[in-house]
Amino acid sequence: MTGSRTDYARLLRLQRAVKASRERELAVAKNRVAIAEKELEELLRLMSDASPVLDLFPDVVARRIDKTMDEKADAERVVSESGDHVLREKRKLETIENRHAEHRASELRDSEAAAQSETIDQRVAQALSASSKISKLR
Numbered sequence: 001m002t003g004s005r006t007d008y009a010r011l012l013r014l015q016r017a018v019k020a021s022r023e024r025e026l027a028v029a030k031n032r033v034a035i036a037e038k039e040l041e042e043l044l045r046l047m048s049d050a051s052p053v054l055d056l057f058p059d060v061v062a063r064r065i066d067k068t069m070d071e072k073a074d075a076e077r078v079v080s081e082s083g084d085h086v087l088r089e090k091r092k093l094e095t096i097e098n099r100h101a102e103h104r105a106s107e108l109r110d111s112e113a114a115a116q117s118e119t120i121d122q123r124v125a126q127a128l129s130a131s132s133k134i135s136k137l138r
Helices: 009-049 052-056 060-138
Strands: none
Touching: 009 060, 052 060
16 A cells, blocks of 8 residues: 555545535525526516506616526526536545445455454464474374
8 A cells, every 4th residue: 555545434524515515506506596587577577567667667677687687697507507516526426435435345355364364374373383282292
């Protein structure tokens, strides 16, 4: 080994936290899109109802529609970016999980080999001990 030992359990916890954070960002962005869509629907309904408010402040309503459309476009961009981030973090997590499983399997093989070596050493020691006792009897 190289001397540095990776703490896969800590790395897994950290990567899971990063992935969860990215998933929250994605959920918040999706929520922003839904809110903007709902507000746009309400504004469009207000326009179709020929509301007296619209007659008094048509430029205010038009600016609000533009602002809401911009917010929706921004939120959709964040959804796209966050989705990419979530996929990237999922792949990293899978890689770390695989390496952790490989590391555990390697440690298990090493401990089994050490146990077998210990058993063999004990048998050889017993055989040598028995052999020396027999040679003393002669």
